[in-house]
Amino acid sequence: MNGRRFAIIIFIIAIMFGTVVLVGISKNSPLVIITSMIATTIAVATPLTLGALCGLYCERAGVVNIGIEGTMLGAAFFGWLASIYMNTIFHFPALPSLIVGVIAAVVTGGLFALLHAVLSITFKVDQIIGGTVINILASGITGFLNRQMFFGAGSVFHGNIPDSPGVLPTIRIPLLADIPVIGRVFIQQPIAWSAIALVIITQVVIFHTRWGLRTRAVGEHPRAADTVGINVIRMRYFNVIIGGLLAGLAGAYFTLESISSFQPDMTNGRGFIALAAMIFGNWTPFGAWSAALVFGAAQALQINLQFFRELIPSQLAVLQNSYVVGLAPYLLTMLILTGLIGKTIPPAADGKPYEK
């Protein structure tokens, strides 16, 4: 990440935090507000971070995956479904049910990615089309099953939405979480913590291990990798699937960590924002994470402004409308992708099927 990009990120975050502090200052101290913003930012950036890491594994290996959105949605649904089955039909306690749900989500992500890999690597289908297929498929399947299983006569649960096992409990970082006021930042749920851990792990894997070197090689110059005996097809398959597992975990965030229900198309473009974060982060884990935090901050802005809604001065009445503020992450995506981003350099063979 270069200095210019870093400055842009700090600037945007400062504006968003500043807005909330100004609005809420009569009710809470700036420190409390900023702490709350940071804590929310980290939490809501989770699916973006994981989605961006998914994109990173795929594209570093030379496969463009715009199906992250659909992969997340599918994983969100099947993870949630698994947790409900465990809880209501097999009578597992809440936590084990949720854990099974997370595993199901991750596996679902892997399966969607496998589909993308078969289409784009083996059958050399245009990778944008492969990704679009996944997005449409996920939206269709989850919408259909959701209706069939939970609503109307003849549905599996007879029209009664069963009690869900709730959401994953928070994990406190010892000592840090006990600090007054700012300790709040160190109380997050498990998928949020894993996302941060995975950023660090990915950084090490991609840049300091044999696997990462070979992954980058097949994404830059697959023929060169082939001539030194690396199996390009296998490397691409595994990386796309690893990415899928991460997108699956991102999906679990929606229905098992954030809220305990499923709504059709609830990922709401997060998969695409994750891709934007990956690009803005120049295909590096920490870059992608910082970009995900910017988008997360925009969402935190919306959430926190809603909280201080009655305090918004009448001159800024427009900010009272949660739909208008809700546009922030999307506007920011457009802005960053069109102008602010500067030049980024994708892997040289990104999106190109390998022909022997």
Add this chain to the structure above:
Amino acid sequence: MADNNIVLEAKNITKQFPGVLANDHVNFDLRKGEIHALLGENGAGKTTLMNILYGLHKPDSGEIFVDGKSIVIHSPKDSIQVGIGMVHQHFMLIPVFSVAENIMLGDETTHMGMLDTKAVSQRVHELSQQYSLEVDPSALVGQLSVGAQQRVEIVKTLYRNASILILDEPTAVLTPQETDDLFRVMRKLTGRGVSIIFITHKLKEVLAVADRITTMRAGRVIGTVKPSETNEAKLASMMVGREVILTVHKGEAKPKEEVLRVEHLCVLDDRDLEAVNNVSFEVHAGEILGIAGVQGNGQTQLAEALTGLRPTKSGKMIMGGKDLSGKPPRPIIETGLAHIPEDRQRHGLVLSYTVADNMVLCNYYLPPFARGMVLQQEKVDENARKLIKDFDVRTPSPYVPTSKLSGGNQQKVIVARELSRDVKLVIASQPTRGLDVGSIEYIHKEIVIMRDRGVGVLLISAELDEIMSLSDRVAVMYRGQIVATVDAKQADREQLGLWMAGAHAEAV
């Protein structure tokens, strides 16, 4: 041959590609510590044979022996295993990786799961000392010169303990001095027991460095000879299958008025770096100005700027009294420019169009080919039939897509289209790259004919021999600048080579 010195032997290798028999019962052997040159034109099957030995292609039939044992090579992994290393014509290096990363790729040294770049750099350093192959393990490959990248490729094979080295057209991108260095390194390697297969189509080099020479033509081995038993003319006729005129016959140039004047031209490349830096020269009617230089020193961008395909940053390009810099191609063409582009398939032809349509790409909108908005297909066909005859284009009919023609005939389609028009200036970029000797002969002759007809010719070529035999004046380009301009008669191969490598000179 029960010679126990033979380290590698290919017997009866046959490989069929759709429509081409690339290797037809090819026999080839390599002795320990020798340089065995494999000579042939493009498409003769040399690279196919080597790709089979290296495991990139599977032969349809035939056997491969290494150290007398029959082996089956499924992939490069297998060939690396038995000690075969290959330096490909297009380097198999990753520009954004460091030298050490490129060398270790596929054969990484790790320490507790992490890449051990330090150990690799150490080993690379040792190898580079041992064989005087100067490389810096921490440098980024993309920032190295072509010669240095080639050294990285050689070290890469030595790192894998290769004892059989295949060099595919290694000199195509080198300056004469770099070529000499390479030959020294090759001698050093064979002195230490490495055996080398040297693939090339350059006759001089083969005679200079090889111990044995095998010639291939149209997928078959024509024969194996020793350099002492042969000469350039004999090798050329083995390669082509008939007598070849190797030298260009041309009379004295009679330069007349100026047809192109370039003043302080600066052009940016795709990365916004200055590829052409303050270049000035002029071309006169009736002369050939050759621009020599190693590939990638701004020649491509210069040609693109002069033909209107790339914007200029500053400077002038004056043709017919007008400054045409920054103008799109059409007004430049209409001022009297013929352009034979470097990449004939991408910039010279619409491959899916017929020969006839390609032959009117520059003037289809003008009478007689168009009347208002309507194309006059009859006139287009008539034009095509005439040009096919005049320029001896070998095509089944004017209506086949140009993608079906051989490289030489594709180039002839372009030459026919460009040189049949009434032009004042010809810009020919790498006009004979990748062509067979017959087509090269033909195109050289056409270029000289144009000159004698009073047209100015700007010839851009990375082949120093081509520059020296065709040009009346030679300019040398290095890192975007013209470092020297000399009269061709006074041009000296060694001196040009030094300039191409960056030695500065005052204009002579």
